[in-house]
Amino acid sequence: MRADDERDYIQYVQSRIIALRRTAFRLCGDWHHAHDLVQSALILLYRHWRQAAAAESLDPYVRKILVNVYLEEQRRWWARKVRPRPEISAPPEPGVAAAHEGLDLRAALNRLSAGQRAVIVLRYWEGLDVNETASALGCSPGTVKSQTSYAIAALRRLLPNYVSERLEVK
């Protein structure tokens, strides 16, 4: 990479690395893992910097790299074997529900497939619309919609009465 390209790259990374790490954390649920994901994505970005810099918008391009890195990693056999999956706890007592709710939702997210989790994170946590999510995942908007539907159904199944109880507590 030429010196001026590398300067631009460093400048961009310094300005966006916190947001990228946040997205990575939302995808994987672990800060150490998020650092690794961001690092892998930035390494790829370095190699494809010219192409990325020439893209219409750089942020979606980099987000797409990050999501791909995450999904690719989840497809590897050792990721499926080694990464721990928290168990869903039994429904908490009403008094302690608030303390457990965050933990239970994280556990439920971990139980989703990588693709479904990515859809949920991008749409409801990152606030992307269907088309932006589809672009980040490299699939059609129809697929995003169907995967969203499956993911929410899975969350409902994993967390029965979760929302109603939570609302009651509030």
Next chain:
Amino acid sequence: MTDYELTTMLHELDQPEPPFPPRHLEQTLVLARAKARRHRFTQTVTSLAILTLLGVAGFVLPGQIPSGGGGAPGASIVLPEQIAGYDVLTADVAKHPAGQALMLFNSGSWETFTTAQALTLHTDGSSYRKVEAMKGPRGPVNRQALLSPDGNSVLMAEELRATNAFTLLDLTTGESRQLPLPQPAGVMLHAWSPDGKSVAFSQLPWSSDEPSNALELALRGGGVLSILDLPTGRSTTFPEVVPAAAASFGPGGDQLAVQVRDQIWVLNLPDGKRRQFGIHPPEPGLGIQPGVAWSPDGRWLALIAWRDNGTQALQPMTQEWADTYGKLTFVDATGAGRLAPDPIQAGDMLGWRTPASVLTLDQRTGQIREFSLDTGEVKALSAFEKPHTCELWTQRCGFSKVQVATELLGSMTIKPAEVPQRGPAPGWLQLVTAAATVLLGFVVFRVVRRVTSGVRAEALP
């Protein structure tokens, strides 16, 4: 669970963000640079590997592209300056014919175990084919063969055992025809008539299928002259012309010079009358040059030394017997007593290029030369290569039993040798090569992956 509820719950999971690990960005930059270098290295190695494999494939599978018509009728006739030799990847002429042939010869080595092949060099000057039908009981070139004057056919017979039928191989189509003998016989092929319709040979009763070198001596000592008519497959014998040790047709095809012991007879084929040919002054120990003695204009007969070498039968002494041979003497064939050209120490005679020049092969150097009988001028035209490909690449290959299509010599031109076109490689080899290429590609891929993984590990601070 509505969209809003889900969004709200997810945002409530957000935590205070921890600091980055120390030197996270610097480490990322180091790794990124290493990865980019590794990527360039991988691309380079992969490109080189592909080029190498393509090169290997091009070398191992030569001649996949037709060689421009080979010996197509009407095309120019080319003798290359270098004649290639043995190559295990040469295709069989019967399966992949390459047209008219200019030359037929054996190439190989017999040092430890026989790696030899009968090869045809075709008139385009670059196509070579193997004559698989020359395979005999003791090796790949254990049959005798005669190349026709026009280079379109090869006639084959057994050399070491009884022949049941001649094999006539059409070099232009690859098809062969069997010409059966009335009964099995020991056979020696002598000469092809100029019109290509008949072949002179000698024969004697011989029924043994056991290969034996005794057959050749028996034929030189007692073979009866016969003429094979190729269109009909019938043979005519001349029982009084015995032993017919060698023969050569006159230019019109109706006269035949025959070596009978130490005498030369001239046989008039239409009426069967014969006369003894006298050499003046008499010169003992000379006999006709087998096959190609008679000049195209009928004026001269070429003679070489004949010896018995301790056997009961005289044999023509070529340089294949000893380097000291190779002297050609010329005599007036018409009997008019004209002054013949001076003898020349030229090597083994291959044929007449013109009525006043002969083509010879020096066995010591492998050179093919043209000797002018009028001016004494000598021109080196070509030479045999002796590749180190015989006996599993441990021996240099030799060459022997070189024949030329005599009718084509006059119009032959000499050109620099091109890459030999040997026809498609054998099917088994193509499969093995394809499998090896895939395997090699896989190994290269794994090695590159391993090396690049090492680079990545080293790049870690």
